[in-house]
Amino acid sequence: MTALALAVAETRLILRDRTVLLTAAILPLLLAVLISRSGIAATAGAPGALAAVQLAMLQLFGLYTTTTMTLAARRQQRYLQRLRTSPASTASIVTGLAAPLVLIVLAQAAIVLAATGWATDSAPVRLDLLVLAFANGAATAVALGFLTASFTKSPEAAQITVLPGMLVIVFGVFAALTPAGETVALLRSAVPGAALAELTRLAWDGPEPGTALLAALARPLAVSLAVAAALSYLAARLFRWRPRS
């Protein structure tokens, strides 16, 4: 109930803020379309790779950077501090603030991936796994957004503070799409963005011939869940609800 009330309020705020609307809704879509026209699919060799890059870009801009930016803005306005003096639980506040952005990116992902499927004449072999990839990536992006917002003084400063996180995610995505040995694969799954790409490609193209789906799925899923949990723990410890006085 309280999370829903907060989500409704947050949706209104997003729709009324042109900068956030551009970052959360327009920019990711534009990027996803550009990526699909860039021939990256041919380079990567399979439509699953294209879908993975598109989904990662949507979550990078639509969730990670927007979460950081909006949290910094809400804290600067002391709105977060007001929410902390309300009876709402921390979980309700986090859910209420993040849910509208997650839903926007989910809608964008549905449109972009449907278009990708149509353009490449392909479809995910496991839709449920695609949903799992999205949820896993979203949890990581939101946790990383809260963590980055801990060190971000203002929405303007967010343009700088998100850069390291963006680089990490982009590295993770492209590392995941590059063939690697078992040890390297294990390490790269810990990089935010990598598991999203691995799981998305797995959901779209299926496992390599001769590999069981469960075996291919276990490593990136387990490692990325652990990373998301670690990021959430760090964010919970370091996040500030009040501006620095």
Next chain:
Amino acid sequence: MTTTTGPAFPAVDVRGLTCRYGAFTAVDDVSFAVHPGELFALLGTNGAGKTTTVETALGLRRPAAGTVAVLDRDPARHRRDLARRVAAIGQETGFAEGLTVAETLRLWTDLHRLPPRPAALDRVDLAHRADLRVGDLSGGERRRLDLALAAATEPEVLFADEPTPGLDPASRRRTWDLLRDLTAAGTAVVLTTHYLDEAAELADHVAIMDRGRIVRFGTVAEVTAAHEARITMRPEPFDPLDLPPLEGRTAIDGDTLTVRTTALQADLHRLLDWAARTGVDLGDLKAGPATLDEVFAELESARTERTRA
């Protein structure tokens, strides 16, 4: 410290509170209690420790020593439980600038699981601004909205941290009326303010803080009674050598005579008697106990002297 009857425990019970920022002690061994239906004013200059005291009572920071109980609970450990029963207005909380006034009030009552209470805007004369975005409100209107949100939740305890700066006289009066309504309904109010007239008008008890310590405590009458009363007049004709013996100290500034005294009634009687005997006209005669302003000014002056020394 208080005489109001009510529950077995005070609504706010602060004992030996000490708060530090690194090596700096912002609040030093502060104790006070506020009962339901009582308005307690914390006075002091900037940096006196008022806001830190309120923040600790709200559970926003933990004390270095001492205890704070709000409605018999530790505010730092029972934040959510207390948030349903305790409201705070003032410097610490803000708004989402993009929401309208009505949406902000609705969100706040939703978070408290209360039915919509649009009438709260009427109480602070903001109903005509209901559809305006909060970011477009003036500073005074934002303070009134803050108060409307607090009043809408009908709190058992209200922490009002400097609620009236920037308000026009009518809004300030309306804020005072609302605070009186809340105390009449049983809310315990902790008011921090720079405005001494506000404390004198509203408070059942006042505490004056200086450098983190409470240096004066009591009812307004008790606090002012401990300071010299003042008699001023413009005697005509006036020869200072003719004055009767007085217990208080006299000071002459131009044609104005000021007497500061702890024996107001006796000295006033002597002066009236002297005027009647000698035919002196006591123009602009004023006599009364010290005001909170004078108490405050005296404390400030003493502090400045100590600093110079």
